Amino acid sequence: MENFTFFNPTKIEFGTGKEQLIGQHLADHGTKKVLLCYGSERIKREGLFDLVKQNLAEKGIDLVELGGIVSNPVISKVREGIALAREHQVDAILSVGGGSVLDSAKAIAAGVCYAEDVWDLFVGKSGIEAALPLFAILTLAATGSEMNAGAVVTNDETSEKFFISDSVLYPKVSIVNPALMQGVSRDYLVYSASDVIAHLIEAYFTASVHPKLQSRLVESLIVTVIETTESLLDDPADYDARAQFAWAATLALNGLTYSGVAGFNYPNHAIEHSLSALFNVPHGAGLSVVVPAWMKWYFDRNPAKFERFAKNVFGADSGKQGIAALESWFNKIGTPTRLPQLGIKEGELPRIVENVQSNVCIFGIANIYTPEVVTIILKLAL
Amino acid sequence: MENFTFFNPTKIEFGTGKEQLIGQHLADHGTKKVLLCYGSERIKREGLFDLVKQNLAEKGIDLVELGGIVSNPVISKVREGIALAREHQVDAILSVGGGSVLDSAKAIAAGVCYAEDVWDLFVGKSGIEAALPLFAILTLAATGSEMNAGAVVTNDETSEKFFISDSVLYPKVSIVNPALMQGVSRDYLVYSASDVIAHLIEAYFTASVHPKLQSRLVESLIVTVIETTESLLDDPADYDARAQFAWAATLALNGLTYSGVAGFNYPNHAIEHSLSALFNVPHGAGLSVVVPAWMKWYFDRNPAKFERFAKNVFGADSGKQGIAALESWFNKIGTPTRLPQLGIKEGELPRIVENVQSNVCIFGIANIYTPEVVTIILKLAL
Numbered sequence: 001m002e003n004f005t006f007f008n009p010t011k012i013e014f015g016t017g018k019e020q021l022i023g024q025h026l027a028d029h030g031t032k033k034v035l036l037c038y039g040s041e042r043i044k045r046e047g048l049f050d051l052v053k054q055n056l057a058e059k060g061i062d063l064v065e066l067g068g069i070v071s072n073p074v075i076s077k078v079r080e081g082i083a084l085a086r087e088h089q090v091d092a093i094l095s096v097g098g099g100s101v102l103d104s105a106k107a108i109a110a111g112v113c114y115a116e117d118v119w120d121l122f123v124g125k126s127g128i129e130a131a132l133p134l135f136a137i138l139t140l141a142a143t144g145s146e147m148n149a150g151a152v153v154t155n156d157e158t159s160e161k162f163f164i165s166d167s168v169l170y171p172k173v174s175i176v177n178p179a180l181m182q183g184v185s186r187d188y189l190v191y192s193a194s195d196v197i198a199h200l201i202e203a204y205f206t207a208s209v210h211p212k213l214q215s216r217l218v219e220s221l222i223v224t225v226i227e228t229t230e231s232l233l234d235d236p237a238d239y240d241a242r243a244q245f246a247w248a249a250t251l252a253l254n255g256l257t258y259s260g261v262a263g264f265n266y267p268n269h270a271i272e273h274s275l276s277a278l279f280n281v282p283h284g285a286g287l288s289v290v291v292p293a294w295m296k297w298y299f300d301r302n303p304a305k306f307e308r309f310a311k312n313v314f315g316a317d318s319g320k321q322g323i324a325a326l327e328s329w330f331n332k333i334g335t336p337t338r339l340p341q342l343g344i345k346e347g348e349l350p351r352i353v354e355n356v357q358s359n360v361c362i363f364g365i366a367n368i369y370t371p372e373v374v375t376i377i378l379k380l381a382l
Numbered sequence: 383m384e385n386f387t388f389f390n391p392t393k394i395e396f397g398t399g400k401e402q403l404i405g406q407h408l409a410d411h412g413t414k415k416v417l418l419c420y421g422s423e424r425i426k427r428e429g430l431f432d433l434v435k436q437n438l439a440e441k442g443i444d445l446v447e448l449g450g451i452v453s454n455p456v457i458s459k460v461r462e463g464i465a466l467a468r469e470h471q472v473d474a475i476l477s478v479g480g481g482s483v484l485d486s487a488k489a490i491a492a493g494v495c496y497a498e499d500v501w502d503l504f505v506g507k508s509g510i511e512a513a514l515p516l517f518a519i520l521t522l523a524a525t526g527s528e529m530n531a532g533a534v535v536t537n538d539e540t541s542e543k544f545f546i547s548d549s550v551l552y553p554k555v556s557i558v559n560p561a562l563m564q565g566v567s568r569d570y571l572v573y574s575a576s577d578v579i580a581h582l583i584e585a586y587f588t589a590s591v592h593p594k595l596q597s598r599l600v601e602s603l604i605v606t607v608i609e610t611t612e613s614l615l616d617d618p619a620d621y622d623a624r625a626q627f628a629w630a631a632t633l634a635l636n637g638l639t640y641s642g643v644a645g646f647n648y649p650n651h652a653i654e655h656s657l658s659a660l661f662n663v664p665h666g667a668g669l670s671v672v673v674p675a676w677m678k679w680y681f682d683r684n685p686a687k688f689e690r691f692a693k694n695v696f697g698a699d700s701g702k703q704g705i706a707a708l709e710s711w712f713n714k715i716g717t718p719t720r721l722p723q724l725g726i727k728e729g730e731l732p733r734i735v736e737n738v739q740s741n742v743c744i745f746g747i748a749n750i751y752t753p754e755v756v757t758i759i760l761k762l763a764l
Contacts, residue, residue, distance in 0.1 A: 001397075001622055001629070002397070003397025003398060003399075003400065004394075004396050004397060005394065005395055006393070006394040006396065007393040009391045011388070012387065013387055014385060014386050014388065014642070015383075017385075018385065211625070211626050212626065216602035220598035220599055220601075221595070223598065224598065227594070239383075244383055244593050244594065244595045247595060248595055260396070260625065260629060
């Protein structure tokens with residue numbers, strides 16, 4: 001087991017009605033004026049926006065709105081948010097939405113405290129020194145952003161989908177009410193399942209040190225995601241399945257499964273980020289295409305772990321059967337497993353391969369994921 | 383899944399050499415003078431004491447010593463620590479030792495900030511308003527106290543073993559270096575295994591709401607404890623086993639396995655605390671006696687969960703076989719499973735039953751664990 005530091009100061013308020021606590025938590029942190037970030041008008045239609053507005057008003061907290069944040073959020077919108085936050089001198093950022101809204105909120109929180117252009121923080125031109133305090137009400141469980149210090153944003157001018165990560169970006173409080181997720185579409189539910197599983201398998205398969213304890217935790221979470229996704233496809237109103245799915249999504253990327261793990265990397269994310277950046281496909285849909293293809297290519301590098309995965313997740317006898325079982329499960333729940341299902345044809349491969357090169361540099365795996373290797377993996381996804 | 387709040391602000395520094403960071407962490411929190419709590423002279427013999435002393439000196443931090451804290455720590459020693467802390471006006475408490483030292487340190491940290499007698503906090507005469515900042519270097523993994531807000535101390539005048547719990551008692555930083563645990567005796571290793579398993583099974587079996595996700599996490603941790611204990615009995619120098627054991631012990635009681643769980647209680651701890659309080663037996667040794675007896679009595683109340691436990695932890699076919707397998711495993715590793723092995727004879731039962739009554743009141747389960755029921759359970763442990 002590798003040396004590690006575990007520190008996760010985010011307070012999670014989990015369960016029904018917890019959104020009612022947002023005003024109090026903001027007030028406890030001395031907030032006077034908040035930038036409320038959100039995506040579609042769904043939160044207005046469903047009444048959540050008004051509830052939050054009233055809740056803040058009761059605590060005397062002023063509100064500035066930044067709506068219209070899209071999936072695969074873009075840096076131009078982040079810049080708009082930073083300008084708004086500065087203009088109105090807000091002292092906190094509140095995200096009401098899923099991972100895209102929250103990641104944008106994190107980038108705004110850091111960007112407000114940085115004098116130059118925020119994209120500098122994504123390309124490593126500057127470190128992150130400070131951020132406005134950040135709060136979240138989650139309406140979709142997938143990215144784990146509610147309890148970690150990372151954020152992924154796309155540069156809409158350069159088609160680069162990059163990330164930032166710093167301990168100042170942990171949300172102070174994240175409210176996770178599974179009941180608020182009941183309106184998530186069937187498509188986004190299965191994309192979310194794919195996203196969470198991808199978070200769990202990257203280190204599981206690639207780490208040079210992955211103790212059995214951590215492997216067991218990962219398998220427990222994957223089995224839970226599979227089971228609860230199936231329950232939710234049967235009955236979207238199954239609160240308990242929604243809750244276990246949501247908590248598994250949080251635990252998948254809050255540091256728990258990474259403690260003591262070493263020498264891992266994120267090849268599936270590095271490749272998928274290019275699909276999202278170039279073709280604006282949903283991140284989870286891109287991942288369910290990349291993961292099985294990557295697994296087929298990677299198999300020989302860690303056959304024992306694939307055998308373990310097959311047995312403990314799918315009760316399958318061999319590592320290759322485990323990969324087939326996962327691909328088949330993705331097909332069954334209706335998330336894509338082939339590039340053409342995303343509308344991406346073979347002719348696009350060179351463009352993707354080129355875009356992936358900057359991602360694998362950022363993830364530090366350019367030596368393994370050469371253009372030739374990425375081409376092989378993408379061809380397995382055709 | 384039940385509503386919950388998850389908040390655990392303790393920073394864990396895990397791994398070899400991490401004790402070298404203690405001075406820096408204390409300095410980061412503005413510490414000028416610290417009360418260093420420890421137990422036996424082992425930390426002096428093994429050089430840890432000098433290392434810590436030098437490490438603090440390098441940061442200009444003064445040191446006041448409180449040595450001689452015993453297993454099943456006592457409130458008289460806590461009072462001595464509070465007096466010492468006040469006399470020298472320390473601004474932080476540092477525990478160097480196992481759970482007994484750390485729990486004493488927590489009680490001192492709270493007691494210094496309370497004007498009346500510290501035992502008031504244990505009997506609910508007053509809430510805990512504040513505590514001095516608390517730091518730990520762990521030399522034995524078992525109680526989970528390094529990453530939670532609880533502490534258990536015995537009143538040596540009244541033979542009451544009671545607990546306190548408050549969010550101000552989370553250690554700021556806990557250093558968990560498995561290499562520092564290599565000197566733990568064979569006996570204390572197996573008692574620790576029993577303690578960790580007891581922490582994991584209380585809610586697992588007794589909760590009215592215990593989602594499958596949490597059950598899987600608990601089973602993952604129990605299997606890890608069993609596996610690594612056996613490895614360590616074979617080879618006490620097996621660092622990786624020591625590390626996984628230690629991290630499992632931390633995760634067993636840091637809130638993770640309790641999130642979303644409801645309606646649980648701690649009958650085994652309620653009963654064992656009386657064995658420790660009256661006969662000064664090691665807590666883990668008492669638990670390995672109580673747990674199998676309690677399981678036999680409790681079985682009919684949750685047969686499905688016992689079946690699940692049997693299958694997922696021991697690969698056994700029936701719930702009763704699972705209980706037998708656990709008892710047999712305790713016997714195999716050499717932790718006691720019967721009261722006479724603790725030197726406790728049948729004639730002592732009435733005295734234990736009487737003492738247990740105050741514990742079950744404090745744990746809120748006096749309605750279930752009547753004197754008659756506790757007698758039945760204890761008889762199963764003869």
